[in-house]
Amino acid sequence: MPRIAATGGEAVAYAVRDMDVDVIAAYPITPQTVIAEKLADLIADGELDAEMIHVESEHSALSASVAASLAGARVFTATASQGLELMHEILFIASGLRAPLVMALATRALSAPISIWNDYGDLASARDTGWVILVSENVQEAYDNVIQAFRIAEHPDVLLPVMVALDGFILSHTVEPLDMIPREELAEYAPKRPYGYRPVLNPEKPLTIGTLADPKWYYEVKRQQVEALRNAAKYVEDAGREFGRRFGREYGFIEEFMMEDADYAIVVMGAISGTVKAAARRLRERGVKAGVVKVRMYRPFPADTIARVLEGVKAVGVLDKAILFGSTLEGPLAMDVAATLYTRGLDKPFISFIHGIGGRDVYVADVVKMYEKLAEAAEKGEKAHKTIYFGVRE
Numbered sequence: 001m002p003r004i005a006a007t008g009g010e011a012v013a014y015a016v017r018d019m020d021v022d023v024i025a026a027y028p029i030t031p032q033t034v035i036a037e038k039l040a041d042l043i044a045d046g047e048l049d050a051e052m053i054h055v056e057s058e059h060s061a062l063s064a065s066v067a068a069s070l071a072g073a074r075v076f077t078a079t080a081s082q083g084l085e086l087m088h089e090i091l092f093i094a095s096g097l098r099a100p101l102v103m104a105l106a107t108r109a110l111s112a113p114i115s116i117w118n119d120y121g122d123l124a125s126a127r128d129t130g131w132v133i134l135v136s137e138n139v140q141e142a143y144d145n146v147i148q149a150f151r152i153a154e155h156p157d158v159l160l161p162v163m164v165a166l167d168g169f170i171l172s173h174t175v176e177p178l179d180m181i182p183r184e185e186l187a188e189y190a191p192k193r194p195y196g197y198r199p200v201l202n203p204e205k206p207l208t209i210g211t212l213a214d215p216k217w218y219y220e221v222k223r224q225q226v227e228a229l230r231n232a233a234k235y236v237e238d239a240g241r242e243f244g245r246r247f248g249r250e251y252g253f254i255e256e257f258m259m260e261d262a263d264y265a266i267v268v269m270g271a272i273s274g275t276v277k278a279a280a281r282r283l284r285e286r287g288v289k290a291g292v293v294k295v296r297m298y299r300p301f302p303a304d305t306i307a308r309v310l311e312g313v314k315a316v317g318v319l320d321k322a323i324l325f326g327s328t329l330e331g332p333l334a335m336d337v338a339a340t341l342y343t344r345g346l347d348k349p350f351i352s353f354i355h356g357i358g359g360r361d362v363y364v365a366d367v368v369k370m371y372e373k374l375a376e377a378a379e380k381g382e383k384a385h386k387t388i389y390f391g392v393r394e
Contacts, residue, residue, distance in 0.1 A: 001179045001180055001181055001182070001247070002179075002180045003177055003178065003179050003180070004177075004178050004180060005175050005176070005177060005178070006139060006175065006176070006178040007034065007139065007171075007172060007173050007174060007175050007176075008106075008136070008138075008139045008142045008166045008167075008171035008172045008173070008174060008176075009031075009032075009034035009035045009038060009106070009172040009173065010034070010038050010178075011139045011140070011142050011143040011178050012035050012078070012104045012142055012143065012146055012164070012166065013035050013038035013039045013042060014038075014143060014178070014180065015142075015143045015144075015146035015147050016039060016048070016076045016102075016146065017039070017042050017047055017048045017183075018147065018180070018181065018183045018186050019074065019076075019146070019147060019150050019186060019190065020048075020049075020074065020183070020187065020192060021048070021050050021074045021075065021076045022050055022051065022068070022073035022074045022075065023050060023051045023053065023064075023065070023068040023069075023073045023074070023075045023076075024036070024039055024043075024050055024051070024052050024053065024075075024076050024077065025052075025053040025055055025060075025061040025062075025064040025065045025068070025075070025077050026039075026052075026055075026061050026077050026078050026079070027055055027056070027057055027058045027060070027061045027079070027083060029058065029079060029080050029081065029082065029083040030080065030081075030108070030116050030168075031080055031106045031108060031116070031118075031168040031169050031172045031173060032078045032079050032080040032083065032104070032105075032106040032168075032172070034172060034173065035078045035104055035106070035172070036078060039052065039076075040052055053068075057086055058079050058083035058084070058086040058087045059086045059087055059089065059090060061077050061079070061087070062077060062079075062087040062090040062091070062094060062103070063090050063093075065077045065094070065099070065101050065103070066090065066093060066094050066097060066099045066101065067201070068101075069094075069099040069100060069101040069161075070097060070099055070199060070200040070201045070209070071199050071200075071201040072193065072199030072201075074150065074154075074192055074193075075099075075101040075102070076101065076102050076103070076104075077101065077102075077103045077104075078103060078104040078105070078106070079103065079104075079105060079106075080105060080106040080107065080108045080122065080168055081107075081108035081109065081110055081111075081116075081121075081122045081168075082110065082111060084105060084122045084125065084126060085110065085122070085125065088125070088126075088129075091126055091129040091130075091131065092129050092130065093210060094131070094161045095129060095130030095131055095160055095161055095225060095229075096130065096210070096221070096222075096225060097200075097209060097210055098159040098160060098225075098228065099159075099160075099161055100153035100154045100158070100159050100160065100161065100162075101153065101161050101162075102146060102149040102150055102153055102161070102162050102163075102164065103131075103161065103162070103163050103164070104142075104146065104163075104164050104165075104166065105122065105123060105126070105163055105164070105165045105166070106166060106167075106168040106169075106171075106172040107119070107120050107122055107123050107165050107166070107167050107168050107270070108121075108122060108168040109121050109122075109357070109358045109359065110122055110125070115358045115359065116168075117168070117169065117358055117359020118167050118168040118169055118170050118321070118356070118359050119321040119322055119356055119357050119358055119359065120165075120270065120320070120321040120322040120332075121322045121323070121357075123135070123165050123298075123322065124322035124323075124324065124332040126163065127298065127299060127332060130160065130225055130229060131160065131161050131162065131163045131299060132149075132152060132153070132158070132160055132161070132162040132163070132229065132232045132236065132297075132299055132300070133162075133163045133165065133297070133298040133299040134148070134149060134162065134163070134164050134165070134236070134296060134297060134298070135164075135165045135269040135270050135295065135296060135297075135298050136164065136165060136166040136167075136171065136270070136271075137255075137269075137270060137271055137273045137274065137294060137296075138171065138176060138271065138274070139171060139174070139175075139176035139177075139178055140176070140177070140178055140179065140249070141251075141296075142164065142166040142171060143178055143180075144243065144247075144249060144251065145164045145251075145296075146164050147181070147186060147189070147190065147243070148190075148236075148239040148240060148243055148251065149162035149164050150162075150190050151189065151190035151235075151239045152232060152235050152236055152239050154190075154193075155235045157228070157231050157234075157235065158228060158231060158232045158235050159228065160225075160228055160229060160232060165270065165298075166270075166271075167270050167271040167272075169359075170271045171271050179249075181247055185246065185247075189242065189243065189246055189247075229299070229300050230300060232300055233253070233297070233300050233302065236253065236297050237252065237253065239251075240252055251296060252296065252297075252305075253295075253296060253297040253302035253305045254293055254294060254295055254296060254297070254302060254305055254306060254309065255273075255292075255293075255294040255296060256291070256292075256293060256294075256309055257277050257280065257291060257292035257293075257294065258280055258281075258284065258290065258291045258292065259291040259292070259293065259309055260291075261289055262289050262290060262291025262312075262313050263288075263289040263290075263313060263314045263315075263375075263378070264288070264289065264290050264291070264313060264314060264315050264316075264317070264371050264374040264375055264378070265290075265291045265292065265293055265309075265310055265313045265315075265316055265317070266280075266290075266291075266292055266293070266316075266317045266318065266319055266353075266367070266370060266371065266374075267292075267293045267294075267295060267306065267310075267316065267317070267318045267319070267333065267337050268292065268293070268294060268295070268318070268319045268333075269294060269295040269296070269298060269333065270321070272319065272321060272356060272362055273292065273294040275362055275363070275364055275367055276292050276294075276319060276367050277292050278364045278367075279364045279365075279367035279368045279370075279371065280292050280371070282364060282368060283368060283371055288371065288375065290371050291313070293306060293309055293310065295333065298333075301336050301340075303336070303339075303340040303343075303344075306337060306340050307340050307341065307344045307346060310337075310340075310341065310346065311346060313348070314348065314349070314374075314375075314378040315348060315349035315350070315351070315374040315375065315377050315378040316337065316341065316348060316349070316350050316351075316374070317350070317351045317352075317353055317370055317371070317373070317374050318331055318333050318334035318337045318338075318350075318351075318352050318353065319331075319333075319353045319354075319355060319367070319370065320332060320333050320334055320352065320353070320354050320355075321354075321355065321356040321357065321362075322354075322357075323354060323357065328385075329352040329385060329386075329387055330352065330354060330387045331352040331353070331354050331387060334350075334352035334353075334387070335352075337350075338350055338352070338385055347383060348378075348383070349374065349377035349378050349381070349382050349383060350383075350385045351370075351373055351374060351377060351385070351386060351387075351388055352385065352386065352387040352388070353370050353373075353387075353388055353390055354387060354388070354389050354390065355389070355390040355391050356391070357392070360391050360392070361391070362390075362391065366390050366391060369390070370388075370390065373388065
């Protein structure tokens with residue numbers, strides 16, 4: 001496989017090219033714009049035969065993507081921050097209509113005040129919209145996740161949109177090594193219109209979709225959507241396993257880092273995972289058994305897998321780069337992990353850590369202190385769940 005130097009934005013664009021996408025609809029917004037610009041270059045240079053739809057807003061970008069997907073096209077879009085919020089209405093429509101499209105989200109803080117820097121406020125706002133969500137730690141994962149996303153979305157037992165998140169600027173604009181995969185091999189891994197897929201929209205047989213459903217039918221449609229998202233977990237796992245068999249990089253729901261004998265674990269996702277791993281290594285050198293659980297599949301949430309990994313630790317922390325305002329625990333990932341532990345009877349010290357909001361730097365030393373907080377809670381036998389804000393001026 002050829003190795004090149006690429007930013008995360010370029011890696012996403014190359015993955016879209018290599019998956020032979022038919023339709024791209026996108027509207028520029030920092031830091032996503034680099035993805036759409038690169039795709040426009042690839043189309044202009046003849047490297048991708050796709051229709052690029054220039055729309056007037058992100059709402060229109062996702063609307064056009066849904067229609068193209070239901071017409072049988074392989075479809076991609078991308079956005080960030082306020083762009084995702086302008087799409088918010090259509091996020092539910094895309095999943096409700098079972099449109100198997102793929103979207104990249106270059107994560108960025110939400111207004112107000114305006115921030116172009118990275119946190120996961122936008123990603124957190126989309127967690128319950130019925131999409132499959134994969135989160136990338138580095139440039140290579142962004143490329144690999146986009147490729148797998150098409151295979152997952154288009155499976156007949158899924159037929160749901162898939163969102164691939166990568167940290168805005170931290171990954172979208174940072175150059176790292178990228179191992180590419182020949183397009184002909186990817187065509188075998190994720191063939192277009194697989195399994196005899198037939199488009200919903202057909203000019204020869206016109207129909208109306210997404211119309212009014214009264215109480216006699218709406219509930220059943222939503223329950224089918226629930227089942228489809230549950231089913232998606234199996235195909236995320238299958239896609240990751242087959243990807244590993246073919247290309248040597250295997251992916252699961254999570255990544256365990258030094259968890260075999262860990263006493264204290266921090267659950268995290270995205271690019272900040274590297275910082276947490278560095279902190280765990282530093283503590284291991286001091287004799288502290290620190291471990292890391294990196295969540296790759298955010299939705300559907302891999303509760304059983306996470307509960308199994310955390311069962312033996314003395315204390316659990318979760319590091320979030322987003323805030324659930326007014327919630328019992330104000331970290332969105334922390335809420336999922338806390339619910340996972342509670343529903344499985346795993347009663348142990350638990351702390352929700354929040355840091356990195358609005359692009360605030362998160363240092364290894366900060367994460368070391370988080371582990372120290374976990375050790376202190378375990379020593380005292382503290383069971384009450386709490387949220388601690390790190391790196392903020394009081």
